[in-house]
Amino acid sequence: MMALAVTLALALVAAAIALSFWRLLIGPSAPDRILALDTLYINTIALLILLGLRLNSNLYFEAALLIAVIGFVGTLALCKYLLRGDIIE
Amino acid sequence: MLEALLSLLILAGALFTFIGSLGLARLPDFFTRLHAPTKATTLGVGSLLIASAIHFSTQGEGLSLHEVLVTLFLFITAPVSGHLLGKTGLHLRLPRLGKQADGGLPPGLPPG
């Protein structure tokens, strides 16, 4: 039963990634694209956790944590750049 | 029983993740789109992580609580990036819906 749930969940998350990617492509503004990237990395964390559950491996957790940290810093840097025209003040 | 609970958590998590991205794709203006990922995806990934923690804790190799760390991190960072994105949107004066309710906009930012 859980295998079926994980397969369904993987399909849903894949659809979510496609939708975020669609927003990344059409924009229309720069913050919209940053928001799409932000959502994409959260979706990727979901995907990695599901893979970890499916393959019964604890290793994917580290990747999920790294993506969470790097994605957050990336969003902040991009926003800061649009706000001030500079990242490190 | 446990498996049913896990399946429910996994499906709920994936569904919320999907709804968040759906909102991102179909809502009309930047500021309403901003709500979708910061809300729906945090709970989505949150329940997936809880499911993962329960699953690996019941594998017989002792407690596995480090998934809590990712949940915690996401719950702390999601509002911060949402706030900064909103600030950027205001700064760039992105078009928005609902002009009638803009009485509370920060001073120095003309409407539109």
Place this chain on the structure above:
Amino acid sequence: MRPIRRLLPHPWLTTVLTLVWLLLNNTLSPGHVLLGLVLGWLIPLLSLRFWPDTVHFHHPLALLRFIGRVLWDILVANLNVAQLILGKPERLRPGFFAIPLDLETELAISLLANTVSLTPGTLSVELSPDRRTLFVHGMDVPDPAATCAEIKLRYEAPLKEVFEP
């Protein structure tokens, strides 16, 4: 009391750092507990200049109750937002509104802003330079004044009780 303060400037930070270290390594072995304690003691000492104020929790029970309430509201918020996303976009009534703040410390204000962002259809977007007003965007706010009053009663009052009695 004074020498303890200098040696252990932020006891709460030390506790949190130790816990994070143990969670990160997913273990409770004595070696890691010791290493976590050493790191939790050393990091606040080395980064002392970034943490000018010590944190005081005046009512720990009130804080726990607040956390529970916020978690419950996040669940409700998600159901609300999901309903709004799946509904007709033309029916949304989005808009900005301002919340006049009673809180004064930085930590309390940032916690309030984060709570507002995490809960029902609202997102804090800007803080006025004098830190007296928080600007919030609502996804569906038919009555901004009522939402503002609810936020003040539900989140700001408990935070004030915990951090600024």
